[in-house]
Amino acid sequence: MAETAESKKEEADYKRVHSFPLIRHTDMPEEMRVETMELCVTACEKFATNNESAAKMIKESMDKKFGSSWHVVIGEGFGFEITHEVKNLLYMFFGGSLAVCVWKCS
Amino acid sequence: MPVPQRMGPVKPKQGSNVPSHLTKIPTVKLTKKKDEDDGTEMADGTDEWTQGKTLIKPPDQLDLSEAELKEEFTRILTANNPHAPHNIVRYSFKERSYKPISNVDQLAVHLVLDGNLLHQDSDEACRQRARQGLEKGNMPVESTVAEMDNERPDTPVFGEGVAEEFGAEERPDSAESKSTRREQKLTNQFNFSERASQTLNNPLRQRECQTEPPPRANFSATANQWEIYDAYVEELQKQERNKEKHKAQSMKKEEEKSRKKTAVVETQSDDITNVGRAAKIMERMVNQNAFDDIAQDFKYFEDASDEFREQEGTLLPLWRFQYDKAKRLTVTALCWNPKYKDLFAVGLGSYDFSKQGHGMLIFYSLKNSTFPEYIYPTLSGILCLDIHSSLSYLVAVGFYDGSVAVYNLKEEDDEATYRSTAKSGKHTDPVWQVKWQKDDMDNNHCFFSVSSDGRVASWTLVKNELLFTDITKLSVGGATVERSEEARHLTMACGTSFDFHKKIDYLFLVGTEEGKIHKCSKAYSSQFLETYDAHNMAVEAVRWNPFHPKVFISCSSDWTVKIWDHTVRSPMFTFDLNCAVGDVVWSPYSSAVFAAVTIDGKVHVFDLTVNKYEPICQQLVAAKKTKLTHIEFNPVHPIIIVGDDHGFVTSLKLSPNLRKKPKEKKGQELPKGPEVEVAKMEKLLNLLREPDNS
Numbered sequence: 001m002a003e004t005a006e007s008k009k010e011e012a013d014y015k016r017v018h019s020f021p022l023i024r025h026t027d028m029p030e031e032m033r034v035e036t037m038e039l040c041v042t043a044c045e046k047f048a049t050n051n052e053s054a055a056k057m058i059k060e061s062m063d064k065k066f067g068s069s070w071h072v073v074i075g076e077g078f079g080f081e082i083t084h085e086v087k088n089l090l091y092m093f094f095g096g097s098l099a100v101c102v103w104k105c106s
Numbered sequence: 107m108p109v110p111q112r113m114g115p116v117k118p119k120q121g122s123n124v125p126s127h128l129t130k131i132p133t134v135k136l137t138k139k140k141d142e143d144d145g146t147e148m149a150d151g152t153d154e155w156t157q158g159k160t161l162i163k164p165p166d167q168l169d170l171s172e173a174e175l176k177e178e179f180t181r182i183l184t185a186n187n188p189h190a191p192h193n194i195v196r197y198s199f200k201e202r203s204y205k206p207i208s209n210v211d212q213l214a215v216h217l218v219l220d221g222n223l224l225h226q227d228s229d230e231a232c233r234q235r236a237r238q239g240l241e242k243g244n245m246p247v248e249s250t251v252a253e254m255d256n257e258r259p260d261t262p263v264f265g266e267g268v269a270e271e272f273g274a275e276e277r278p279d280s281a282e283s284k285s286t287r288r289e290q291k292l293t294n295q296f297n298f299s300e301r302a303s304q305t306l307n308n309p310l311r312q313r314e315c316q317t318e319p320p321p322r323a324n325f326s327a328t329a330n331q332w333e334i335y336d337a338y339v340e341e342l343q344k345q346e347r348n349k350e351k352h353k354a355q356s357m358k359k360e361e362e363k364s365r366k367k368t369a370v371v372e373t374q375s376d377d378i379t380n381v382g383r384a385a386k387i388m389e390r391m392v393n394q395n396a397f398d399d400i401a402q403d404f405k406y407f408e409d410a411s412d413e414f415r416e417q418e419g420t421l422l423p424l425w426r427f428q429y430d431k432a433k434r435l436t437v438t439a440l441c442w443n444p445k446y447k448d449l450f451a452v453g454l455g456s457y458d459f460s461k462q463g464h465g466m467l468i469f470y471s472l473k474n475s476t477f478p479e480y481i482y483p484t485l486s487g488i489l490c491l492d493i494h495s496s497l498s499y500l501v502a503v504g505f506y507d508g509s510v511a512v513y514n515l516k517e518e519d520d521e522a523t524y525r526s527t528a529k530s531g532k533h534t535d536p537v538w539q540v541k542w543q544k545d546d547m548d549n550n551h552c553f554f555s556v557s558s559d560g561r562v563a564s565w566t567l568v569k570n571e572l573l574f575t576d577i578t579k580l581s582v583g584g585a586t587v588e589r590s591e592e593a594r595h596l597t598m599a600c601g602t603s604f605d606f607h608k609k610i611d612y613l614f615l616v617g618t619e620e621g622k623i624h625k626c627s628k629a630y631s632s633q634f635l636e637t638y639d640a641h642n643m644a645v646e647a648v649r650w651n652p653f654h655p656k657v658f659i660s661c662s663s664d665w666t667v668k669i670w671d672h673t674v675r676s677p678m679f680t681f682d683l684n685c686a687v688g689d690v691v692w693s694p695y696s697s698a699v700f701a702a703v704t705i706d707g708k709v710h711v712f713d714l715t716v717n718k719y720e721p722i723c724q725q726l727v728a729a730k731k732t733k734l735t736h737i738e739f740n741p742v743h744p745i746i747i748v749g750d751d752h753g754f755v756t757s758l759k760l761s762p763n764l765r766k767k768p769k770e771k772k773g774q775e776l777p778k779g780p781e782v783e784v785a786k787m788e789k790l791l792n793l794l795r796e797p798d799n800s
Contacts, residue, residue: 022341025327081326089325093337099329105322 024099025091036062036090040100044074048095051075058102066104073101187212238290390473397475400424404472404745409761417716419723419763421709424745425475427452427755431483432466437749439491440738445498447742448472449479452755455487455506457735462487462506467513470755482513482520492553494542502553502565504537510555510565512572524572526565531574533557538602544611556616558600562626578626578634580618603648609655615672617645623660625672638675640668647689653697654787661690667702671791678791679718683710689736695765697787703734703748711764714790723764727756 021041026033039061047054055072062070066088073080076097082089084103091101190212195204224231394401404424412419432454439453448471455465465487469480486507494500499515503522509532511522526532535558542553543564552566554577562578580601600619607613612628613635621641624634641662651657657678661667663686668677685704693699698714707728710721728734728750736749744760 022337024337025325027323075329077330079326079328081324083322083324086321086323088320089323091325091327093334096338097331097334099334101327101329103325 019094019096022093023090024093025089027087027089029087032066032087033090035065036102037092040090040092040102041094044094044098044100058100062102062104067106069106070102070104075099185212187214189214389477393474393476397425400475404743404757404759407759409763412761412763415763417722417763419711419761421711421723421725421727421746421758421760421764423727424757424759425472427470427475427478427757428753429466429468429478429481431481432468432753435463435466435487435753436733436751437735437753437755438465438487438489440736440747440749440755441491441493441501442738442740442747443469443493443498444495444741446471447740450738450740450747450755451491451493451501452749453488453491453503454753455489457751465505467491467501467503469515472757480515482522484511484522489536490539492540492542494551497551500542500551502540502542502555504540504555504557506536508533508535508537508557508559510537510540510553510572512553512567524567524570526572526574530572531563533559533561533563535559535600539604541604541606543606554604554606554614556601556604558602558619560600562601562604562616564628576631577628578616578631580616580624600644602644603646605648605650605658607650607655608652615648615650615658617648617660619644621645621662621664623648623670636672636675638670640670640677641666643686646687647691649690649692651697651787652692652694657697657787657791659690659692659700661687661702663687667700679714681712681719681721688734691737691739693739693765694741698790699764701737701739701746703737705733705735707732707734707750709734709737709746709748709758711760713764715786718790723761727758728754 021037023033023037028036040058043054043057043061047057051074055074058074059070059072062072071082076099078099080101082101082103082105084105088104089102091099093099190210192210194207194210196207197203198205224234403422407422409420409422432452435454436456436458437452438455438457439451441451441453443449443451450470452468452470453465454468456462465484467480467482467484467488468478471479484503484505486505486509488503489506490504492502494502501513501515503511503513505511509526511526512524514523517523533555537555537557540553540555542551546552546566548568550566550568552564554562554564556562560580561576562580563574564577566573566575601616602619603617605615607615614626614628616624616626617640618624621639621643623638623640623645625636625638626634640660641664643662643664645660645662648660649658651659656671656673657669658672659667659669665683665686667681667683667687667690669679670677681702683702683704685706685708688703688705690700690702693701696713696715699712701709701711703709707726707730709723709725709727711723712721716722727748732754733751734748735751737746739746744765745757746760747755747757749755
């Protein structure tokens with residue numbers, strides 16, 4: 001009992017502690033990176049339950065700001081192989097269990 | 107109608123043509139005329155008025171009798187042409203006789219003008235309309251308008267009476283005329299030519315371009331829960347480690363980071379630095395090729411004529427070092443680098459009190475005589491410099507403004523690493539000599555400086571600062587006596603040169619402006635161990651003999667060079683050079699050889715084992731009116747460098763005679779090394795001493 005309670009606490013803890021946005025790989029310039037990261041965080045928090053809407057929001061904002069055409073994948077478990085335009089890729093983790101991959105390729 | 111005729115002389119012809127309505131024919135026609143005019147207006151008063159007038163006769167008037175005057179002439183006016191014949195007869199072929207014409211034409215034509223109006227029904231008009239009729243087909247609007255006009259009951263009757271075509275045409279005509287007038291120019295039928303021209307249209311060209319598409323790259327990863335978890339854990343660990351490091355070394359980290367950043371920025375922006383090394387090698391090669399003969403001389407040339415000259419030698423000029431920006435400065439200090447035997451430092455400034463400007467610290471290498479290796483511009487003129495014996499990148503410099511500085515050659519920037527300021531105890535007068543010492547007990551580097559303000563100070567490099575301590579205060583009367591501060595200040599002597607003993611660390615000599623040389627010890631700050639009345643003028647240089655522990659040499663502007671044994675108060679040798687001596691220096695390879703430079707541009711080399719009274723070489727090295735200021739022997743190569751007051755440094759090679767080693771006797775191994783030199787000197791001194799002692 002104690003153990004499960006503890007493990008639950010730990011889980012909650014790590015979820016809290018690990019919920020900050022962590023950039024895993026990117027080759028964007030500094031400004032662009034910061035902006036994109038903040039946009040992803042906003043979108044994921046807004047559409048916490050619906051990945052599709054969050055991705056839609058991110059994609060449309062990116063298209064407007066940085067030109068077409070962007071692709072966004074949000075999820076908890078997937079593998080991918082993509083071709084992206086150099087200096088237009090961001091792969092980050094957020095919220096302890098979400099992975100967001102944003103890239104541009106027209 | 108009264109025609110105003112104000113004619114004076116009335117002509118007689120007019121008299122015959124007097125109109126019939128005139129009844130009265132008075133003699134005075136002038137007044138008659140007036141009566142005519144007035145008659146219509148004032149008929150009653152004419153008689154009275156005419157009687158009042160005087161009679162004037164024109165001179166050529168016809169004289170007619172009364173009866174003749176009253177004659178009445180009748181004239182009948184008709185509309186007949188007076189020029190037309192009264193009776194015209196024409197031949198009639200039918201009756202074969204002349205017959206009179208009944209009517210004679212009385213028409214007189216005065217003026218005929220041909221007009222160009224055509225009746226609209228005439229042939230010509232039809233033809234013209236036909237020509238213009240092509241455009242009528244394009245006027246459907248007008249035709250509808252015409253139809254409407256036709257329907258109007260107000261249309262004049264004559265339009266309907268005429269054939270419908272004309273009616274239709276008329277309406278369009280009148281309606282069209284206004285509109286077509288805009289389009290059709292009324293052209294002159296007989297004298298009209300149309301001209302048209304077209305300007306050159308530039309030929310069209312097609313251009314296409316395709317930009318390069320932005321580069322693409324592939325990327326792949328997997329997004330799993332455990333991957334995410336692992337990444338977060340790693341990140342947290344990294345953060346904790348960073349925090350620890352921060353607490354420990356916050357300051358240093360920042361410095362390093364900023365330095366790295368600047369370094370990175372520099373390397374990113376300056377691509378020439380990549381080529382820098384190669385360029386440097388190229389430059390050296392080019393110089394070597396350009397000055398190939400000098401390089402060959404430097405290495406291999408030995409003056410063969412020295413064999414014939416018993417005791418004399420020569421100096422072969424080699425490279426000449428100059429720097430553009432140093433042209434107006436005087437060479438005030440020279441120093442060979444102890445580690446790199448081809449590198450030497452030149453300090454530039456000015457000895458002239460009134461003309462003090464900036465200075466420069468320049469490093470030359472023998473491998474590149476055209477451009478310095480290192481250049482450090484300074485605000486104040488440099489007066490002395492010294493390179494640390496073991497750390498050959500540390501250079502101590504003394505300035506004219508009394509401050510001292512230490513430059514680190516390894517650093518990239520142009521600024522001194524350490525600099526003394528007024529707060530940190532810089533001298534108040536020019537610093538004439540600096541010398542490095544052995545590291546002190548805390549392993550901090552330190553050096554000494556002597557200046558005209560009478561202080562000998564020691565400077566220690568502690569972390570970022572220069573700390574100074576006064577070692578000795580020089581005063582005129584020898585040992586300092588307790589006096590009021592003012593008086594003490596006044597009696598300060600001005601130190602112009604000093605030198606530390608090679609073996610005995612605490613012992614050093616100071617030469618002053620008054621011509622005295624003091625032997626001092628680092629331990630005693632107020633008292634001198636010994637004072638020598640050396641010269642009559644300022645002592646320019648004081649040097650210990652590198653081999654013999656007791657001998658030192660001094661030179662002065664009073665034209666003399668003196669060699670001393672420090673135990674004896676009077677000089678061992680005195681040499682008069684006939685000119686103020688700028689600098690004197692012992693040779694590194696022999697204890698009995700030294701060289702001196704004078705301000706007349708000559709270098710004097712003495713070898714006491716060969717000639718005790720005269721130089722074995724006296725050579726004019728510089729151009730006219732160039733003063734030589736400093737001289738230095740290269741510790742390894744047989745060359746000397748000489749600095750002058752135009753900023754040039756000349757290198758000279760010593761001929762074999764000048765660097766004679768004692769001849770080897772057959773079969774005897776000659777002991778080499780400093781003992782030999784010491785022995786040499788001892789022998790010389792003994793020669794002098796014996797007569798003294800006796």
